[in-house]
Amino acid sequence: MNFNELEELIERYYDGKTTLEQERQLREWALGGDIDERLAGEAKLLREIWGEKSNSSDEMALFFEKKVDEWVAADAPRKRRKFRLSRPWRLGIAASLLVACGVGFALYRQSPAEQPAQLDPRDTFDNPEEAAQATCQALAKLSECMDRGLAHGDEALAKALGEMENEP
Numbered sequence: 001m002n003f004n005e006l007e008e009l010i011e012r013y014y015d016g017k018t019t020l021e022q023e024r025q026l027r028e029w030a031l032g033g034d035i036d037e038r039l040a041g042e043a044k045l046l047r048e049i050w051g052e053k054s055n056s057s058d059e060m061a062l063f064f065e066k067k068v069d070e071w072v073a074a075d076a077p078r079k080r081r082k083f084r085l086s087r088p089w090r091l092g093i094a095a096s097l098l099v100a101c102g103v104g105f106a107l108y109r110q111s112p113a114e115q116p117a118q119l120d121p122r123d124t125f126d127n128p129e130e131a132a133q134a135t136c137q138a139l140a141k142l143s144e145c146m147d148r149g150l151a152h153g154d155e156a157l158a159k160a161l162g163e164m165e166n167e168p
Contacts, residue, residue, distance in 0.1 A: 001029065003036055010042050 001009070009026055012018045018026070029035070030046040085093075125131035 001025070003038065006036070006039055010039070010046075013046075 006029065009018065009022060013023065013026055026046065027050065030043040030050075035043045125134065
């Protein structure tokens with residue numbers, strides 16, 4: 001048989017459309033010694049399918065095992081990377097905790113003479129109108145400070161959201 005006839009017969013065999021006589025011819029060709037280089041791989045595969053011993057059955061098994069492992073690895077879900085803080089962030093957090101502990105310890109160790117005066121619950125204003133005016137001024141100042149702080153917070157939030165949207 002020539003190359004084209006063999007190629008067509010092999011294709012029909014894989015599709016399951018060969019007769020018993022054609023399969024016998026294909027078996028004789030694959031087990032015979034006259035094999036074209038271009039169809040050597042097909043002959044080797046057919047011998048493996050039919051259970052004929054070949055020198056490279058271990059090679060074929062390793063090849064198929066490697067391919068299956070590659071397919072499984074490609075289909076496996078990728079592991080998510082754990083969130084890790086970079087070194088400058090860790091150092092900053094550690095420094096903040098150290099400062100907070102130092103301030104707390106210093107306030108705890110203050111002698112009674114150095115402690116701030118206790119608030120006296122007595123009235124500081126004799127005139128209720130003056131007290132109301134002073135309260136309004138204090139609340140207005142508090143409101144201004146809160147507005148400035150909220151404005152800075154809104155700017156920082158908008159900037160962070162903008163950076164997150166720009167990331168790929």
